[in-house]
Amino acid sequence: MSRLIRQTLTIARRDFIATVMTPMFLVFLLAPLLFASFGAIGGIGAATVGKSAEDKVRIYAIATPADARRLRTADALIRPSIPRDSGPPTLAIVAPDANPAVQARALLSDPDVDVPAVLYGPLDRPQLIHASLVSTTAPYLAGLAEQAVRDQRANLGDARLSTPVFTRIERDSTSLGGKKAAGFFAVVTLFVVTLMLAGQAVGTMAEERSNKVIEVLAAAVPLESVFLGKLLGMFGVAVLFLAFWAAVGANIGRLLPPQLVSGLTDIAPAIGFPGFLLLYILYFAMAYMLLGSVFLTVGAQASTPREIQMLTLPITIFQMAMFGFAFAAISRPGSWIALAAEVFPFSSPFAMAARAATSGEWWPHIAALAWQLLWVAITIVIGARLFRRGVLQSAGPKFRWFRRG
Known part of the structure; x- marks a missing residue:
């Protein structure tokens, strides 16, 4: 058994030295750095493309100045509770013209901006048009209208009724x-x-x-x-x-x-x-x-x-x-x-x-x-x-x- 172990270790030492004591081993040792560089370059490019795409995505609400103020208040209340990666695009509010329905369709078809959904009409009976069947932006606009109407009927105004205090506590056990x-x-x-x-x-x-x-x-x-x-x-x-x-x-x-x-x-x-x-x-x-x-x-x-x-x-x-x-x-x-x-x-x-x-x-x-x-x-x-x-x-x-x- 001792001879078998000695022979095995001799073969192991021979292969280890033959692999490590070569210039190619240095290339092999630094190969993950090369892969990480390629991944970083690809990630930076993808992030740049994604950021530029996010800047050209928004949801529209056609509302009067009073309704616009309520919608912004509701958006500021609801948006922080949604993860940023999966959250809705930026809310843009424009004043209505003579025909809000035609105006909404024109906004939805804007060639320079990607508009997934548009809200128009009174907030208690909002009209929502959207282009995608699976988009969550139209339900988000509907939720904003609902929250704005609730705030109006409760006569809450723009002031917050609570002041939250966030405290991070270490868990006693692993989640x-x-x-x-x-x-x-x-x-x-x-x-x-x-x-x-x-x-x-x-x-x-x-x-x-x-x-x-x-x-x-x-x-x-x-x-x-x-x-x-x-x-x-x-x-x-x-x-x-x-x-x-x-x-x-x-x-x-x-x-x-x-x-x-x-x-x-x-x-x-x-x-x-x-x-x-x-x-x-x-x-x-x-x-x-x-x-x-x-x-x-x-x-x-x-x-x-x-x-x-x-x-x-x-x-x-x-x-x-x-x-x-x-x-x-x-x-x-x-x-x-x-x-x-x-x-x-x-x-x-x-x-x-x-x-x-x-x-x-x-x-x-x-x-x-x-x-x-x-x-x-x-x-x-x-x-x-x-x-x-x-x-x-x-x-x-x-x-x-x-x-x-």
Whole structure:
């Protein structure tokens, strides 16, 4: 056993040094920065387009000066209670002309401004015209008219009758929304990082097969040691990658706006941050080992880049299915879908990471980690046997259930 461990660690150290001590590793290490730059450029462009579009969207009310004052008072009362992203456009009020119905249609068809709805007529019998069947701007204008008529009949005027005092109180327990947000964060980050980092194993195995290095290694050490050593070496590369970006993220977090930081504090796992961080690292290791062992098996069977692409695509689609499976488990905790996602080995790391965010129990995680580790061993053994039988054309050792005396 000590010799097997020593051989495995030798292969792992060889692959780790061969990957890290190259100029291309620096490019790989900074790849997320490039992706983030592209995303930031796209986001800034989309925000600019959206802002320019918002400036040209408004709802109109054709009203007399007295009704206009009441509508503005009602708008100032109701609008703050609606989220800004989903709230109605800016309210514009114009004086009526000789024919308010024709005037309203002209405003609705304005080519320079996007007008989803127009109100005209007396406020107790308002007339509303709109262009979209699903727009909420027409009901909003109707609500403004209703509030304005109520204020008029109650003779309230423009003064507020109450002075609200807002006090923010820290919760004693994690909110349900915060738990689900932590679960979604765990699943998404695990999936993206695992898929991005584990894909390197395919090219590594195929490259060494093409230049006959894998056959030399297979002649020197057991194939199981080769597969496990390569998996540990690439896992070390993944850990170095994550440690680098975790350090960068911890320092960048100090530069974030206070509003964003306060929003992130609402995301809290049910099991607590120290336990969640530990389980997140363990489930990342299991997810990487499971996916990396499958990619190693695929890379061992492929001899050309074309074959790698053809074999990797079904695995990626399968991983996307596991990603959706874990998302369904988050949305329906305690259901049979959640139980199936937690038991199935390739979706288990994602689903159990989400469970750590939504449930405070520890014993299911101990059982899940043991179950996933068993499947890592099974996948490595199957990959080594497939390589031995399919590529090296060697039957290798066989299982014997009964021995003759």
